[in-house]
Amino acid sequence: MWLDCVNGRAPCSIIIDQDRAMKSAIGIVFPNTRHRYCLWHILHKLPEKLGSHARFNAGLKTDIQTTLYDSQNINEFEESWGELVEKYDLVGNKWLESLYEERSFWVPAYLKGHFCTGMSTTQRSESMNAFFDGYVHFGTTLKEFVDQFDNALRKKVEVETLADFKSINQTIPCMSHFNIEKQFQSVYTNAKFKEVQRELLGLMACYCLLVSTEGSILKYDVLDEISTDELIKTVNFNVYFNEKEVDVKCTCGLFETRGILCRHALRVCQFKKINVLPNVYVFDRWRKDLKRRYTLLRSSYDDHSEREDTRNYELVVRRCLKLATKIASNNEKVHAFLHVVDEFETKYEDSTVDSTLKLTKDKLDVVLDKGKKILSPNVVRGKGRPPSKRKVPPVEKMVTKKFKRIRRKILVDETKLHNIPGSEQP
Known part of the structure; x- marks a missing residue:
């Protein structure tokens, strides 16, 4: 039914829970689709399955997460997983053995080369419950649901249209003089451009070093300082750069999974003084200058x-x-x-754009x-002196702070007085 509704086009990725019936059906109907399990649901079961382990809160839980998220490739995961099982004497644990047999469905190291817009959980589908908040409830009749369903969709269209309007007419300023940032600023929506800027902001914590050269392929080591739980650790990422084709690839796999160049690849581009990236790094799905x-x-x-x-x-x-x-x-x-x-398409492709x-x-x-349209209001300068916040002298700040502290103490004393048995209200 899915294929019938979308003209036979299967999704490139699909995320569900660990359901064997669904797994079999997806393998038959979507043979070329990358099927993956919800990582959040698997990690959510850790306390239930391994909580009785004596060292669960003394390193086991942290080491499992480190093995999953810090392994940059399959070999590193296999090595770390083997050390983890031996260190905590987990040989023979049926739950972990079943997870290991299906590791290609949920371990990030196995999924880096498959595009999924950065999703690793089914939270996007479960958020449909919040989509109907304020429109339907347990007592809604079928007729009311049809009307409210249209209202919910109309509201969704309003939000999307307003976001498109802001992306076209409001420009987020660049944080740097990096020309690649200006390139994404001109074509991406505001929401997606902010994600690009977060990666650009991480350039300050990256250090680039050329390791080897094989023809036109350059290999760089990029050291990235990552902050986790108030701790800063340095992680080494390998970046491969093709000088002829201006092709850059990082072992973190951020571009392959989310469609956004990582800070490590951007650091190499900055090091090589690349001003404009090829169109392959600009996804049409996030452009603001395209008509859907x-x-x-x-x-x-x-x-x-x-x-x-x-x-x-x-x-x-x-x-x-x-x-x-x-x-x-x-x-x-x-x-x-x-x-x-x-012939018509060839003749008018330069002057007429369809999709x-x-x-x-x-x-x-x-x-x-x-029948109601909201247009851009005319910008009119207000009359009189523009509003400004008065600068408060330090002495006035101290007096105000002291007055608030005294007033708070009085309220606390009154509350205590009301709680005394037999006391009368003053």
Whole structure:
């Protein structure tokens, strides 16, 4: 049913709990999909399965997490796991043995090369409960649910449209003079650009050192100071850089799993004075200058009657559907039609953009209700002196602080007086 709804296109990754029936079904229906288990659910079972161990809180729990998160490749995980089992005498533990047999489904070292937008748990699907908060409850009838479902979707569209509007018309300032930061600032949405800036901020804790050179492939060691639980540890990451193709790859696998270049790769790019990254490092799914095709579809929770692009879309679809019904039984006519479409696409590909239609400020409509549009307000300078916060002298600060302390003491004394048996209210 999933494939029928999405025109036979299977997901690249799917995250579920440890369910053997689902595992078998996914292997049959989605043979090329990367199936993985929810890491949070597995770690959540540690106290239940291993809590009775004498050293569970004295190092076992921490060592398990270290083995999972600090292993940069499969060999390091295998070695650390073997040492862990021997150190805590866990040989023969059936639960750990079953997890180890299915380690390729949940251990991060096995999943680094598969894109999943950074998700490792099923929390995104479980957040649908919060999606309906304020709209439905246990007493909601079926008819009310249909109406409230549309209201919830309409609210979601409003939030997304407002976020798109802000990404186009509000620019987050750059933190540095790094040209790559300016590149992402111009194309990414504000939310995704903030994630890029967090990686750029981590450049201060990275130290880059050239290790070896093999033709056009350079290998660097990047030392990163990572802060965990008020402790700072230095972790060594290997970064490979191809000078000819400007291709960079880090053993942390952040770009492969989340689609964002890590601080280690950015440090090498900065070291090599790369000003512009190839388009392969800029994902269309997070660009703010692309028109999403699904926004052209008419829906029950949105009003597109006044939008010209929606009317044109429906006109073209109806016309093509009518023509497809006529020529579907004739292969010669079908090939002739596709040839004309290819010529049309080649002729107008520079001037006409279909799925990548740029969002301009003039055409962007923030629809908050049917027939109601919110446009950008005119910027008007207020009259009079601009508001400013008065600077408080130090003496006044001390007096205010002392007055608050005395008032708090009086309230505490009154509370104690009320709690004395037989006392009367003053």
